[in-house]
Amino acid sequence: MGVDPGAQVQLRSTSSTGDHAMSQREDDLRSGIRAKILAGDLPKQDCRMTWYGGGTGGICVACDQPIAAGDTEVECDLPTGGTIRLHQRCYDIWAAEWPTCE
Secondary structure, three states: OOOOOOOOOOOOOOOOHHHHHHHHHHHHHHHHHHHHHHHOOOOOOOOOEEEEEEOOOOEOOOOOOEOOOOOEEEEEEOOOOOEEEEEHHHHHHHHHHHHHOO
16 A cells, blocks of 8 residues: 555654643642742741641632632741642642742
């Protein structure tokens, strides 16, 4: 069977655009959290105590989105007083970023 020289061939990339979108969202989340740290809207200090549990529907202080029941919520008691609540991914980014913010 021959190939029709007039036939159009569609090539599909093997890299997933979903992977790119996910890494872009991760970069955006990291940038947003870093900006909040630098603006003083998120603290630059370790948690005195940290708890992990199911989301309670509260708002994440890092991304301003609800922490759904299916998400892991991190409660962080600050040494200077107060408690902040974050998605686990937001907490991980915040914990990695705040020591580097000056």
